[in-house]
Amino acid sequence: MGSPIEIALRHRLWFLLAGLGVALAGVAAFQQLPVDAYPDIAAQSVWVVTTHPGRAPEEIERRVTIPIEIAMRGVPRVETVRSQTIFGLSLVQLIFEEGTETYWARQRVQERLAGIELPEGASADLAPVTSPCGEVLRYELTSDGTVDLMERRTINEWVVIPRLLRVPGVADVSNFGGLAKQYTVTVQPSKLVQHGVTIDDIVGAIQANNAAAGGSVLPRGSMSLVIRGSGLLESPAQIANIFIKSQGGAPLFLRDIAEVVPAPMARSSIYSKDRTDESVEGIVLLRRGENPSQVLQGVRQAIAELNEGELPAGVRIQPFYDRQHLVDNTLRTVAHSVSLGIVLVVLVLLLFLGRPSMATLIAVTIPFSLLFALVLMWLTDIPLGLLSIGAIDFGIIVDGAVIVGENIARRLGEATRCARERGSGSVSVAPVVLAAVREVQRPVVSSMLMVIAGYLPILALTSIEGLLFRPMAQTMVYALIGGLIFALLMVPVLATVLFRAGYHESSGRVAMAFQHGYARSLRWLMTHRWPVVATVAVALALVGGRVLPRLGTEFLPYLDEGPIWIKANFPEGTSLEQTAEFGKIIRLAVLEFPEVRFISAQTGRTEAWTEPFPPSRIEMMVGLEPPSSWSRFATKPQLVEALARRLRDEFPTTRFVFTQPIIDMVTQDTNGTSANLGVQFSGPDSDRLLDLARRTTSLLATIPGARDVNIEQEGPQAQLIIQPDRRQCARYGIRVEDVSRLIDVALGGAPVGTLYEGDRHFDIVVKLSSDSIASPRAIGRLLLNNSQGQPVPLAQIARIEIADGQTIITRENSRRILTARCDIVDRDSGSFVAEARERFEREIRPSLPEGYRVEWMGMFENLERATRHFALVIPAVVALIFVMLWITFASLRSAVLVLISIPLACIGGILALYVRHMPMSTSTGVGLAALFGISIMNGVLMVRCITAMREGGLPLEEAIVQGALQRLRAILIAAIVAIFGLLPASLATGLGSDVQRPLATVIVWGLFSSTLLTLFVIPVLYRVFRPTLRGSLLRKSD
Template sequence: MNVAKLSVLRPVAMSMLIVLLIMLGMVSLRNLPVDLFPELDYPVVAVTASYEGAGPEEVEQLITRPLEEMMASVQNVESVSSTSRTGGALVLVAFDWGTDLDFATLTMRERIDQIRDRLPPGVTTPQVMRFDPSMLPIVQLAITDQHGDLAETKNLIENEIQPRLDSIDGVAAVQIEGGTTQEIRLEVDPDQLASYGLSLNDLQQIISSENLNIPGGEVTDANQSLPVRITGEFQSIYDLQVLPIPTVEGVIPLSNLASIQETTAPTLQESYLNGEPAIGVSILKGSGTNTVSVARNINLEIKEMLELLPEGTNIRIIFDQSQFIEQSIQAVGWNIVIGGLLAAFVLYVFLRNIRSTFIIAFSIPISIMTTFLFLFFYGETLNILTLGGLALGVGMMVDNSIVILENIYRKRSEGEGKKEAAINGTNEIGGAIIASTLTTVVVFLPIVFVEGLAAQLFKPLAVTVAFSLLASLITALIIVPLLSSTFMAVNHHTSAFERGFERTKAAYRRFLERSLHKPKTVLFSTMGLLGLSLACIPLLGTEFLPAQDQSFVSIDARLPAGNDLQATLSLTEEIDEHLTNIPEIELAYVTVGGTDNFTIGAGSQVNRASYSLLLKQISERSRSDLVVAEDVRERLKQIPNVDIRVTASDTGFSDNPIALTVKGPDLQTLKRISDEMIKTISNVEGVREPTANYNEGSPEVTISIDRNAAASYGVGSAQIANTIGNATKGVVATKIARDGEELDVRLQVEEKYTASVDHLAQLLIDTPTGERIPLSAVATVERGQGPSSIRRVDRLREITVRADILGRDLGSVVTDIEFALKEEIRPLLPSGYRITFGGQNEQMNDAFFKLSGAIALAVLLVYMVMAGRFESFFYPLIIMFSVPVTAIGVIGGLLITSQPLGVGSLIGILILTGIVVNNAIVLVDYMNTLQSEGYSTYQSILQAAPTRLRPILMTALTTILGLVPLTLGFGEGTEVQQPMAIVIVFGLAVSTFITLILIPVIYLLADKLKKRHSDQELEL
C-alpha cells in the first residue's frame, strides 16, 4: 500500500499525526455529552382540550371524535389513541419512526384551526405538545425538617432552594410536591350573616375592597409635584379582626362575624421519607443537555446549600440518574480496559516479543481516541450503548494490526530489512485487510434503514463499532508499519510456546490433510451440527430487551375511589410495616395524593400512594431489584381492598411486557371481557399483577337544578353553582403581605354546613327579593357514581390489560397466554369485538422482523464487497459458507448461558456476520496468491492454512477475550450489551475452528468443480 510506504519513509510527519490524533481525541472525549441512553426522538404528539362540566360521553362525541378524524388524516400517522374524561380530552398521535415531528406538529395545528369553529362554545383551544423524555426528572430530592415545620420548610424551598437550583446551567424546571402553606381562615355562620343582612359574597367584597394600596393622582406643594398614594393594606391579623363591617344592625368589627385564625391550608398531597414528613423536589434537565454534567452541578449546589440551611433541615437524594450512568459507564470502561489487557496478553503469548506486543497494544488507545474524534463530529453522545460498541470493538481493533504485524514479522524472519519488510508485508496483505474491514463495517448499513425503538437504541452502537473499525484500519495501515520499521525486533531463539505452537500447527496440517481426503464427511458433519442447533431454537425463548438493575423499585398503591387522604395515609403506615424488614432498601420515599403524568384533568388522587424505593448498590446486596420487587409484592398481598403494583428494572422507554387490548363499541361489554382476560392470564406461569386501565367512576354528590323552580325565585344556575363552590371550597377574599410572602385570606362557611349531603341540601341561597331559600328548594341533592373515562384507539373504544412477567422469557409467556385466550376467551367474544397484543411483545415482533431483514441485507452486502475485492463471484461464495455455521456457536452459547433470543442477540448476529468472514478472506486470499505463484490447489491449501493459522487464532482470541468481561456481565449497566457479547464470543469461537477445516475443504471441492466445468467447455 502506498500509504504504508509513505508512513515508513516519513516517520517524523506520521509521528506528528499520531500526536495530533491523540490530542484531538482527548479534547473530543472531554466535550462529548454523557447520558444513560441515546436521546430518543419519540414520535408521539399529544393534543389536549378542556370542556368544563362535560361528561365523558359528551367529551367523546363533541371533542374527541372530531380531533381524531382530523389527526388521522395527517401524513405518517401510525395510530391515534384518546382518553375522554369529565372536563377534557387527551388525544395521542403516534407517528412512524423517523417522521419530522416539527413539521407534523405544524400540520396538526393547521388541522385543528380548520375544526375550531365546529367545537362547542366553552371548549378551550386544543393544545399540541410533543412528548419529550427529558420531561422526566433526572434528580429527585426529599427535604426534611427535624422540627416538623413543613410550612416554614416549604417557604425556605420556594424562596432559597428553588431559585438556586433553577439558576444551574442545564436545569429546565424545578417542581415541588408536598408540604404545607400558611393561610388566614375566616369561618362564618351563614345564618348569623343573614341576620345582619349580609351574604358570603357581600363580606368577600367588603374585605377585598378594604385591602388595597392605590395611587390618588398628584398634588402641588411648594412648587413640587407630589404623587398621592392611598394606603389601606392589612398588616396583620389584628387589622382583619378590627375591620369595621357595615350591617343592618350598625357597624361591627369583623371578629364578631367570623372566627379568624392563622392555620395551614388544606392539602391533598403529603410526602414522607422513611416515615418522616418531607417535601419532594423534582429537577428536570433541558433537552440536549449533558445529564451527568447537570446532575454533578446540582450535587455541588446542594453541598453548598447544606452549609447555609437552618439547623435541622436536611436534603436527601432519593433518585439521581447520573449515579447509574456513571456506574454503568465506569463498568463498561473497565470492561474495555480489561478486554484490552487480555488482548495484549494474547499477543505476547503468541509473539513472545515485547516490542511487537507494544506496537499492537499502542494501536488500541490510538484507535479509541480516533473513534472519539469521529463520534464528536458525528454528534453522538457518550452512553452505555456507544461505550458498549467500543467494548465490542476493542477486541476487533487489533485484528487488522495483528495480521499486518504478523506478515511484517514473517518477512523480517525471512531476512528482509526493517523498512522493506514493513512496506512489503503491508502491501501483500493490505487489500485483504481493507476488504475484511469493509465487510464488518458494511453490515451496519442496513440498520440505517431499520425503524423503531430498537433501531433508535442500537444505531449509536453500530456507528461506534463502525467508527472503531475504520479507526483501527487507519492505525493498521499507517501506525503499525511506522512502528514496525522502527521498533520491531526478531526473536532468533525458539521459546517453549513457539515449539508447542509448531506442534499444534503440524497437528492441524495432518488433520487438514485427512479432511481434504474425506470432504463429504466434513460437510455432512457440519450440516448435522447445524441442523441439531437449529432444532434447539424453540428451547431458547425470546425477549425484547433485558431488564436493567437500576437499584430502584416503585410501588403504586390505590384504594377504591372515594377514599380520602387520611385513609390513604393509614394505608402507607401498613405498607411501611411490611417494608421495614427488607435489608436491601436504603430509602423509602412516598407521596400520598398526586396526579397521573401526562393526563388531562386528572386532579389530585387522594386515594393513591406512590413509593420510590432506593436500593443499596448492586455490590452491597445479593438479590437483584426484580427479586426484591417480588419480595415486596408477596408481602403486600396480605393487605386487603387495595390495588398495588410493584415494578423494577424499568428502562423508561419500553412498554409493559404484556399488554392485551380488547376493542369494541360497548364500554360495559369491554369491561366484562377485560375482567375475564385478567382471570385467565393470572393463571399463566410467570405473569404478575395483571390490571386493566378501566377506571370505575368515583362516588360523587350530584346536584340537579330545577330550572323552573330556580326561575320562580329569580336565581340562575350560575348563582347556585357559585354559592355551592364558595361553601365547599371557600373563597380567597384577599391576601396579606408579611415578611416577603403573601398569605391567602380564605373566607368559608363553618364545616357543619358541608359535613353531609343533608346539610349541603339546607345551604341557603340568596334571592333578588332578599329572601333566603334552602338549596333543596331549587335542586335535588343526592349521592351517585361519577362517569368513568373512555379510551379509544384508532376510533374504537378499548380497554387494555397490562401485566409484568417474572422468571420466564417474554415469548414463552405470550405463547401460553395466546393458547389460554384461544381456549377460554375468543370463542365467547361477541361480534364486533377483538383482542390484540401490544406492549413489549409488539415491539419485539416488529424489531425481530426488521432486524432479520437487516441481517439478510447485510449478508448480501458482505458478498458484494468480497466480490469487488476478488473480482469474482466464485471465491466470495466459498467464504460465505463461514456465515451459517456461526448458528452452531450462537445457539449453543445462548443455551449454555440461559439467555433468550432478543434484540441484543440479533444485533450480535448482525455484527458476527461481518466478523466471521474475515478469517476466511485472509485464508482464501493467500490460497489464491499461492496458486498464482504456481502451486496446485491442494498444495496451496496445505501451505496457506497452516501459515495463516497464527494470525487467525490471534485475531479470534483477541476479539473473544476482549469481550469476556461483557459476556460475564461485570458491573452495572452491562445487561444490554451482554447478549451481544455472548453471541459474538460463542459464535466466533465455534465458527473459527469450523472455518479452519470447512473453508479449505469447500475451496478444494469448488476448485475441482470449476476446473471440471472449464474442461467441459474446452471439449465443446
C-alpha cells in the same frame, strides 16, 4: 503522487503529528461528551397540561380534553395522540415521529393551543422539556421538629425550588407532599342568614378591596413623582377588616361573619419516607439532551449552598436518590469489562507475536481508535454510556492492525534473515513494509467493510430498540474506521520507526509442532471431506431445528437500575388519608428486610403535571444496600419475589406492580403501558370496555407465567352529583350559574384573590365551615338568595345524589380506551403472548361488540417490531456482503464458500445462549447481526490466501494446506483478541451488565465456533467447492 500508504511512508513525521492531533481531539471530546448509564429511549413527545380545579373527569373530558385533541389533529409529524383525564386535570400527549426536533414540535403545538377557547377557570400550558428518563435526583426536606409541614412546603416552593431551577440543565423541580399554604375565609352559613349576606357579597368585597392603581406622574419643580395607588392585601388582618356593608348604621366587617386563618389547601398528595409518616419531597427533572453528570454536579453544589446558610435553622435538604449512582456503577462495570478486555488483548498479542515492540505497536490501535470514535461521537451527539462504549470489542478493532502487523513482521523477518545469510548488515525497511501492507491491503479493507456492513441492521433499527442500540453500532463503526486508518497508515509508519534495523522473528518449537499438527489434521480432514460436510450439516440442522426454537424470545433482558419501584392500587374511592395509612403498613413491612436501605412513598398526586394518579394509589421507591452485603438473596429478582409475597399476604385484594423507576416511566410514556403485555380495548361505552378488560384479566391470570394481572386504569368511584333542576330554578328566580358558583367557591374553595407577603403570594379562598357541608343532607340545607333576596335551600332547586363516575378517562387517537395488563415471569414473552392470543381469539374475540377494537401492546410489541425489522434487513445485508465477496474474489464459488462462515458462527452463539439459559432478544439479535460481518473476516483471509497459493502454481490440496498455514497465526491472533476483547463483558455481573451480557455472549462464542470451523471446515469445503481461479490458472493436477 502514489497511494496513501506511500505518502504516509514518505511523510512519516506529518502523519505522526496528525495521529497525535486525533488523540488530543479525542481527549477534548471526552471532556465534552454527556455521560449517562443508558440512552434516552423515550419517544419524542409534547404534553399539554390543563388544570381545571374542582371539575370531574367527565366534564373535563368534554370541555377540555376533546377540544384539545380536535385542535391537535392537524399538527404535522404526529404519530399518536393519547390523553388522561382525572379530577381537576387533563393531560394530552402528542407523540411525534422519531427525529423530530423538540422545540419545533413544541412550537407547532403551542400555535394550535393558542387558538383553543377553554372554559373559565381552566389553564393550559406545555409540560417542561424533559423526558421519562429525566428524574435525576430526589430529596427530602427534613426538619428537627421546629418547622411544620406547611412551612417546609413553603420553603421548598419559594426558596429551594427557585434556587435549583437556576442550575443549567434543570427543566423543572416538582414538589410532592406537605401542606400548601393559603388564606382561608371560613364562613358559617347561619351568620350569612343572620346578616343577610351572600357568598357573592363576600367574594365581591374581597376582590374590590385588593387592587392597585397607577396615576401617571406628578411634576414638582425640577423633579417628578410617580403616582401609585397601593391597595393590595398584605396580611390576614387586612382581609379580616374588609368592609362588607352597613347594617343598622354600623359597618359590617368580614371578621364579623368569617374567620381568616392561614390553612392548607385541599390535599392531593402525602409524602412519607421510612418511619416518617409525612414529609416534603422534591423531584429534580433534567432538561432533555443535557449532560446528567454535569447537571447533577450543579444541583449538588446548589443543595450544599442551601444547607450551609440559606435555609432556616432546623431545615435541611437530604438527597436520597441520585442518578449519578446508577451512572457511576454502570460505568464502573463498563470500565472493568473494557480494561480487562484490553489487558487480555495485549497479553494475547504478546503471546503470539513474541516481541513486545510489535505487540505494543498493534495495541496502540486501541487508544487511537477509541479517541477517533470519541471525536465522531461528539460530532454526532452520542453520549458516553453502557451501550456506546461498553459494547465495543477492541479485539475486533485491532484485527486489521493484527493482520497488517503480522504480515509486516513475517515479511520483515524473512528479509532480515536473507540479509543476514547474504552477509549484509542492513535491510531496506520501507520497501519491505510497503510490499507487506499492499499484500494484505485489499483483504483487510474488504473484510472491515463487511464487518461494518454487519452493523447496518442495527443502524437501521427504529423506535426504542433503535434509540437503545444505534449508539452502540455507530460507535463501533467509528472505532472500526479509526482502527482501519491506523492499520493501513500508522502501523506501517510506526514499523519503519521501530524496526529500522530489521525484525527478528522467533519461531519456537511449540509453534512449529502446532503447525505440523494442524497440517496433518487438514490433510486427514480433506481425505474424509464428505463425513466432515455431513457432520457440519447435521450440526446446523440440530441447532436451527431443535435448539433455536427452545430458546424463547423477549424484547430486552432485565435492565437493573438499582432501586425497586412498587405501585399499589387500593379500591377506587379510598381516601388519601386512608391510603397513606395502608402505605405506612407497607413501609414498615418493607423495612423489615435488611437488604432495604430506604423506602420513599408517594400517595396520590402532586399538583403539578408529573403524577396524574387518584388518591387510592401509592408509588414507592425502595433503595437497596449493596448486593455484596446481602445474606439471604443471591439476586435482586429473588428479593423482589420475597417482597411481593410479603405484601400480597398483607393486602390480598390490593393490586401491586413491582418494576423499576426509569423503565416504568419510559414504557408507560412510549407504549401506553408499563407492562410486558397490554391488551387495549377502544370503543364508545366505558361499561363495555370495563367488562372486556375484566374478562381479559381473568383469562391472562390463568396462563402460566402471568404476574401482576390487573386493569391499567382505575375503575369507577362514587361521586356526589349536584344536578340543578332548571324548572325549579326558574320558579325561584335562581340562575344555574348561581348554583355553580356556590359549588365552586363555597364547596370547592376556588381562589377569589391573592395575598402578597414580600416576594411570595398565596391564594385567598372562601369556604363554608366543614360542619355545614359534612354530608349530602347538610349540603342540601345550604341557602341561595333568589331574585327577591329570599333564601332558598339548595335541595329545593337541585337533585343531590351519590352515583358512580369515572376515576380516570384514558383516550388514544380520539377513542376511549381501557387496558388489561400483566407482567411475565419465569417464561419467555414470545410463547406467553402466543398462548394468550390463541385463547383470546377462541374465548373473547367472538363476543367483541361491533365498533370496539382490540390492540396487543407492551414490551413484546417492541420485540415483534424488531423481529420484523431484522427479518427484512438481515437478508438484504447478507446479500450485500455476498455481492462484496463476489467482487472481491471474482468467483461465485469463493463468495458462497466465505458466506458459509455466517451460519458456522451462529452455531456457537446459539449454543451459548442455550447453555446459559438466555432467550433470544433484541440484544442477542444485535449481537448476531454484528457477528455476521465479524465472522466473514477470517474466511476472507483464508480463502484469499489459498487462492493466491493456487495462482502461484501449487496443486489444490497443497495450496489449501500452505495457504491455511500461512494465515494460521493471523487468523488465530485476530480471532482470539476479538474473543478476549468481549469475554469480560460476556461474564460480567455488575450493575449495567444485563443488556451487555447476552450481546457479548453471542459474539464471543460465535467467534469461537467460527474460528474453529474456519480453520478446519473452510479448507475442507474449499476442497469440495474447487473455486474457479481468475484467469483460469489451474494446474492439470487440480
